[in-house]
Amino acid sequence: MMQLVDPCTQDRDPGVGSAKLPRYTFNKLARVCEPFTYYGSAGNRNNFQSLQDCQNRCPESPNPCPHAPLNPQTPCNGNSGSCGSNQYCHNGQSPSTSVCCNKLSGERCNQPVVSGVGNANLVRWYYNAFTQQCQQFIYNGLQGNENNFLTREQCEDACFANPCLRGTPFQSQGVTVQCSMMNQAVCPAGYYCHIGANSQTSVCCQALGK
Numbered sequence: 217m218m219q220l221v222d223p224c225t226q227d228r229d230p231g232v233g234s235a236k237l238p239r240y241t242f243n244k245l246a247r248v249c250e251p252f253t254y255y256g257s258a259g260n261r262n263n264f265q266s267l268q269d270c271q272n273r274c275p276e277s278p279n280p281c282p283h284a285p286l287n288p289q290t291p292c293n294g295n296s297g298s299c300g301s302n303q304y305c306h307n308g309q310s311p312s313t314s315v316c317c318n319k320l321s322g323e324r325c326n327q328p329v330v331s332g333v334g335n336a337n338l339v340r341w342y343y344n345a346f347t348q349q350c351q352q353f354i355y356n357g358l359q360g361n362e363n364n365f366l367t368r369e370q371c372e373d374a375c376f377a378n379p380c381l382r383g384t385p386f387q388s389q390g391v392t393v394q395c396s397m398m399n400q401a402v403c404p405a406g407y408y409c410h411i412g413a414n415s416q417t418s419v420c421c422q423a424l425g426k
Protein backbone atom coordinates (compact mmCIF):
# COMPACT_ATOMS: atom_id res chain seq x y z
CA MET A 217 0.00 0.00 0.00
CA MET A 218 1.44 3.37 -1.06
CA GLN A 219 2.03 5.75 1.83
CA LEU A 220 0.84 9.31 1.25
CA VAL A 221 3.41 12.08 1.57
CA ASP A 222 2.85 14.47 4.45
CA PRO A 223 1.70 17.71 2.75
CA CYS A 224 3.46 19.76 5.43
CA THR A 225 6.82 18.54 4.09
CA GLN A 226 6.12 19.34 0.44
CA ASP A 227 7.30 22.45 -1.39
CA ARG A 228 4.79 24.96 -2.68
CA ASP A 229 3.58 23.95 -6.16
CA PRO A 230 1.41 26.44 -8.07
CA GLY A 231 0.54 23.79 -10.66
CA VAL A 232 -0.38 24.56 -14.26
CA GLY A 233 -3.38 25.94 -16.09
CA SER A 234 -5.19 29.22 -16.59
CA ALA A 235 -7.16 29.36 -13.34
CA LYS A 236 -6.09 31.71 -10.56
CA LEU A 237 -7.37 30.22 -7.33
CA PRO A 238 -6.52 31.73 -3.92
CA ARG A 239 -5.08 28.94 -1.77
CA TYR A 240 -2.81 28.45 1.26
CA THR A 241 0.40 26.46 1.56
CA PHE A 242 2.62 25.53 4.50
CA ASN A 243 6.13 27.04 4.30
CA LYS A 244 8.23 24.29 5.88
CA LEU A 245 11.22 26.57 6.54
CA ALA A 246 9.26 29.47 8.01
CA ARG A 247 6.81 26.97 9.57
CA VAL A 248 3.80 29.16 8.80
CA CYS A 249 0.86 28.99 6.40
CA GLU A 250 1.01 31.47 3.52
CA PRO A 251 -1.35 32.48 0.70
CA PHE A 252 -0.46 31.58 -2.88
CA THR A 253 -2.12 31.34 -6.28
CA TYR A 254 -2.97 27.88 -7.65
CA TYR A 255 -3.39 27.53 -11.42
CA GLY A 256 -5.93 24.73 -11.25
CA SER A 257 -4.16 21.51 -12.30
CA ALA A 258 -1.35 19.24 -11.06
CA GLY A 259 0.24 20.69 -7.93
CA ASN A 260 0.53 18.64 -4.75
CA ARG A 261 -1.21 18.08 -1.41
CA ASN A 262 0.35 21.16 0.21
CA ASN A 263 -2.62 23.10 -1.10
CA PHE A 264 -5.42 24.22 1.23
CA GLN A 265 -8.61 26.13 0.50
CA SER A 266 -8.46 28.20 3.68
CA LEU A 267 -5.94 29.41 6.23
CA GLN A 268 -7.77 27.43 8.90
CA ASP A 269 -7.50 24.20 6.88
CA CYS A 270 -3.76 24.75 6.51
CA GLN A 271 -3.22 25.53 10.19
CA ASN A 272 -5.30 22.52 11.27
CA ARG A 273 -3.21 20.16 9.15
CA CYS A 274 0.20 21.78 9.67
CA PRO A 275 0.56 23.37 13.14
CA GLU A 276 2.48 26.62 12.91
CA SER A 277 5.68 27.21 14.84
CA PRO A 278 7.24 30.24 13.16
CA ASN A 279 10.96 30.21 12.37
CA PRO A 280 12.05 33.87 12.39
CA CYS A 281 15.55 33.17 11.04
CA PRO A 282 16.46 33.16 7.33
CA HIS A 283 17.93 29.66 7.73
CA ALA A 284 17.54 26.71 10.07
CA PRO A 285 16.66 28.05 13.54
CA LEU A 286 18.96 27.85 16.53
CA ASN A 287 18.03 25.09 18.93
CA PRO A 288 17.07 26.08 21.52
CA GLN A 289 15.98 29.55 20.45
CA THR A 290 17.28 32.40 22.62
CA PRO A 291 14.91 35.37 23.13
CA CYS A 292 16.57 38.75 22.72
CA ASN A 293 13.82 41.43 22.57
CA GLY A 294 15.82 43.70 20.28
CA ASN A 295 19.07 43.40 22.22
CA SER A 296 21.90 41.77 20.25
CA GLY A 297 23.94 41.76 23.46
CA SER A 298 21.88 38.74 24.47
CA CYS A 299 23.16 36.80 21.44
CA GLY A 300 26.46 35.09 20.68
CA SER A 301 29.33 36.69 18.74
CA ASN A 302 28.23 35.12 15.45
CA GLN A 303 24.56 35.88 16.01
CA TYR A 304 22.23 38.87 15.72
CA CYS A 305 18.87 39.71 17.26
CA HIS A 306 15.95 39.28 14.89
CA ASN A 307 13.29 41.87 15.75
CA GLY A 308 9.99 40.14 15.08
CA GLN A 309 6.36 41.07 15.50
CA SER A 310 6.19 39.56 18.99
CA PRO A 311 8.52 38.31 21.74
CA SER A 312 8.17 34.76 20.39
CA THR A 313 9.75 35.80 17.08
CA SER A 314 12.35 38.17 18.55
CA VAL A 315 15.16 35.65 18.88
CA CYS A 316 18.87 35.22 18.15
CA CYS A 317 19.72 34.08 14.61
CA ASN A 318 23.02 33.09 13.04
CA LYS A 319 24.64 35.94 11.12
CA LEU A 320 24.66 35.81 7.34
CA SER A 321 27.74 36.41 5.21
CA GLY A 322 28.46 39.99 4.21
CA GLU A 323 28.57 43.26 6.10
CA ARG A 324 25.20 44.21 7.60
CA CYS A 325 24.77 47.52 5.81
CA ASN A 326 25.61 46.00 2.41
CA GLN A 327 22.96 43.29 2.63
CA PRO A 328 20.00 43.71 0.26
CA VAL A 329 16.57 44.65 1.52
CA VAL A 330 14.56 41.49 2.31
CA SER A 331 10.81 41.73 2.92
CA GLY A 332 10.75 38.22 4.37
CA VAL A 333 7.73 35.96 4.68
CA GLY A 334 4.69 35.85 6.93
CA ASN A 335 1.52 37.85 7.42
CA ALA A 336 2.85 40.79 9.43
CA ASN A 337 2.91 44.31 8.01
CA LEU A 338 5.77 45.98 9.87
CA VAL A 339 7.27 49.35 8.94
CA ARG A 340 11.05 49.00 9.02
CA TRP A 341 14.17 50.75 7.75
CA TYR A 342 17.13 49.45 5.74
CA TYR A 343 20.35 50.99 4.48
CA ASN A 344 20.47 51.36 0.70
CA ALA A 345 24.16 51.03 -0.17
CA PHE A 346 23.52 52.49 -3.65
CA THR A 347 21.85 55.71 -2.53
CA GLN A 348 23.76 55.68 0.77
CA GLN A 349 20.55 56.51 2.60
CA CYS A 350 18.27 54.75 5.07
CA GLN A 351 14.92 53.97 3.46
CA GLN A 352 11.60 52.62 4.66
CA PHE A 353 10.16 49.23 3.67
CA ILE A 354 7.48 46.78 4.78
CA TYR A 355 8.68 43.67 6.59
CA ASN A 356 6.47 40.57 6.63
CA GLY A 357 7.75 39.46 10.02
CA LEU A 358 9.95 36.41 9.39
CA GLN A 359 13.22 35.48 7.68
CA GLY A 360 14.65 38.87 6.87
CA ASN A 361 18.30 39.75 7.40
CA GLU A 362 20.40 42.05 9.59
CA ASN A 363 19.76 45.10 7.41
CA ASN A 364 16.46 45.63 9.18
CA PHE A 365 16.01 48.43 11.71
CA LEU A 366 13.08 49.54 13.85
CA THR A 367 13.75 53.25 13.28
CA ARG A 368 15.57 55.51 10.86
CA GLU A 369 17.79 56.69 13.69
CA GLN A 370 18.95 53.13 14.43
CA CYS A 371 19.71 52.60 10.75
CA GLU A 372 21.70 55.82 10.45
CA ASP A 373 23.63 55.16 13.66
CA ALA A 374 24.66 51.72 12.37
CA CYS A 375 25.30 52.45 8.69
CA PHE A 376 25.32 56.11 7.72
CA ALA A 377 28.73 57.77 7.68
CA ASN A 378 28.24 61.52 7.27
CA PRO A 379 31.63 63.12 6.54
CA CYS A 380 30.17 66.62 6.29
CA LEU A 381 30.70 69.07 9.12
CA ARG A 382 27.43 70.78 8.26
CA GLY A 383 24.27 69.25 6.86
CA THR A 384 24.19 66.09 4.80
CA PRO A 385 25.89 65.18 1.50
CA PHE A 386 24.32 66.60 -1.67
CA GLN A 387 21.95 64.27 -3.49
CA SER A 388 20.70 64.21 -7.06
CA GLN A 389 17.48 62.29 -7.73
CA GLY A 390 17.78 60.59 -4.35
CA VAL A 391 21.36 59.40 -4.88
CA THR A 392 24.36 60.80 -3.00
CA VAL A 393 26.71 62.50 -5.45
CA GLN A 394 30.31 61.32 -5.17
CA CYS A 395 33.20 63.54 -6.21
CA SER A 396 36.98 63.40 -6.47
CA MET A 397 40.03 65.62 -6.91
CA MET A 398 39.64 65.18 -10.66
CA ASN A 399 35.88 65.71 -10.66
CA GLN A 400 35.03 68.46 -8.21
CA ALA A 401 32.75 70.23 -10.69
CA VAL A 402 29.93 67.77 -9.96
CA CYS A 403 29.27 69.68 -6.73
CA PRO A 404 26.74 72.52 -7.22
CA ALA A 405 27.04 76.09 -6.02
CA GLY A 406 27.14 76.29 -2.24
CA TYR A 407 28.87 72.91 -1.91
CA TYR A 408 32.48 71.78 -1.99
CA CYS A 409 34.05 68.39 -2.66
CA HIS A 410 35.02 66.69 0.58
CA ILE A 411 37.82 64.22 -0.18
CA GLY A 412 37.49 61.32 2.23
CA ALA A 413 39.25 58.03 2.79
CA ASN A 414 37.16 56.29 0.11
CA SER A 415 34.53 56.95 -2.52
CA GLN A 416 31.71 56.68 0.04
CA THR A 417 33.10 59.62 2.02
CA SER A 418 34.21 61.69 -0.99
CA VAL A 419 31.02 63.67 -1.38
CA CYS A 420 29.66 67.17 -1.87
CA CYS A 421 29.30 68.95 1.47
CA GLN A 422 27.57 72.22 2.20
CA ALA A 423 30.06 75.08 2.25
CA LEU A 424 30.55 76.74 5.62
CA GLY A 425 29.18 80.23 5.93
CA LYS A 426 26.46 79.59 3.37
